[in-house]
Amino acid sequence: MAEMEGTQTVAVIGMDGSEHSEYALKWYKENVHRPGNKVYIVYSPEYSSITNPASSVMTGNATHILRVVQEEEQRISALLSKLKEKVDSLQLEVSEIIRINGDPGHKIVKVAVEKHADVIVVGTRGIGKIRRTFLGSVSDYVIHHSHVPVLVCSHKDLH
Amino acid sequence: MAESSERAVVIAMDGSEHSTFAFDWYFDNVHKENDRVILLHVPEYRTVVQSPMVMADVSVITDLMQEEEKRIKDYLELLGNSLKAKGVGGKVKSCGGNPGEVIIRVAKEENAAFIVTGTRGMGTIRRTLLGSISDYIIHHSHIPVLVCRHKDSHKSH
Numbered sequence: 001m002a003e004m005e006g007t008q009t010v011a012v013i014g015m016d017g018s019e020h021s022e023y024a025l026k027w028y029k030e031n032v033h034r035p036g037n038k039v040y041i042v043y044s045p046e047y048s049s050i051t052n053p054a055s056s057v058m059t060g061n062a063t064h065i066l067r068v069v070q071e072e073e074q075r076i077s078a079l080l081s082k083l084k085e086k087v088d089s090l091q092l093e094v095s096e097i098i099r100i101n102g103d104p105g106h107k108i109v110k111v112a113v114e115k116h117a118d119v120i121v122v123g124t125r126g127i128g129k130i131r132r133t134f135l136g137s138v139s140d141y142v143i144h145h146s147h148v149p150v151l152v153c154s155h156k157d158l159h
Numbered sequence: 160m161a162e163s164s165e166r167a168v169v170i171a172m173d174g175s176e177h178s179t180f181a182f183d184w185y186f187d188n189v190h191k192e193n194d195r196v197i198l199l200h201v202p203e204y205r206t207v208v209q210s211p212m213v214m215a216d217v218s219v220i221t222d223l224m225q226e227e228e229k230r231i232k233d234y235l236e237l238l239g240n241s242l243k244a245k246g247v248g249g250k251v252k253s254c255g256g257n258p259g260e261v262i263i264r265v266a267k268e269e270n271a272a273f274i275v276t277g278t279r280g281m282g283t284i285r286r287t288l289l290g291s292i293s294d295y296i297i298h299h300s301h302i303p304v305l306v307c308r309h310k311d312s313h314k315s316h
Contacts, residue, residue, distance in 0.1 A: 149307040156301035
């Protein structure tokens with residue numbers, strides 16, 4: 001790694017559209033972020049309509065499936081716009097919002113390695129519906145597999 | 160528009176290189192000027208309790224305990240000096256009890272903004288990717304936790 005004068009701190013923030021991840025973003029900005037830090041957001045939207053087994057995607061009708069996918073894409077574009085707005089309102093300079101599909105824990109750690117991250121930021125839970133544990137599976141995975149410090153943004157009111 | 164409101168930060172220290180790393184990392188990357196740092200040490204009388212000589216002479220046990228207490232006192236002094244050396248405002252605190260519970264409790268009492276911990280402590284058993292106390296803190300904290308994994312901790316011993 002090239003030694004630059006005043007090497008920047010690189011932060012990777014895992015987000016999924018949940019209020020937990022929004023809280024993590026805000027908390028990072030207000031408490032950890034220093035001007036000059038490079039921030040990457042790894043964004044993992046949930047394809048709820050398609051992954052939900054009760055959905056009519058199971059009909060196998062190609063036109064229908066296509067429409068569902070398109071609607072989902074629109075929904076995700078809207079979420080991405082909202083995310084960009086949130087980032088702007090926090091006055092946080094983000095280098096890139098990397099959208100990923102599936103396997104968020106693994107991908108967050110992978111991006112962190114690729115971007116030579118110095119810290120990974122996650123919430124304690126995400127948008128998933130299963131509430132078996134106190135700590136979501138993605139946060140848990142990241143904590144155990146990260147090679148760098150992880151900021152786990154617990155918030156008492158969000159439990 | 161700099162917010163210089165004071166934050167209380169609890170950093171769990173146990174004498175391991177992991178907690179030293181956590182403190183240094185916090186200082187290099189997160190520390191703000193008005194932070195009030197609480198270096199929290201939860202001593203465990205490991206030497207005495209695990210010693211096979213527990214059934215021996217009372218004076219032997221007393222000596223061991225005194226040694227342990229001196230070790231703890233020296234460590235607390237070292238912590239105090241490290242705060243001074245970095246010009247960080249705060250204090251050194253030592254509390255007995257179950258480390259995970261104590262750390263969470265002290266963080267509440269001090270109204271901490273967040274907790275800083277390493278991933279492991281002094282224990283030599285490397286069964287898991289994350290030490291039991293760090294694990295406890297992550298699962299029981301109602302405030303953000305900065306888990307400072309040292310990259311070398313992935314190397315096998």
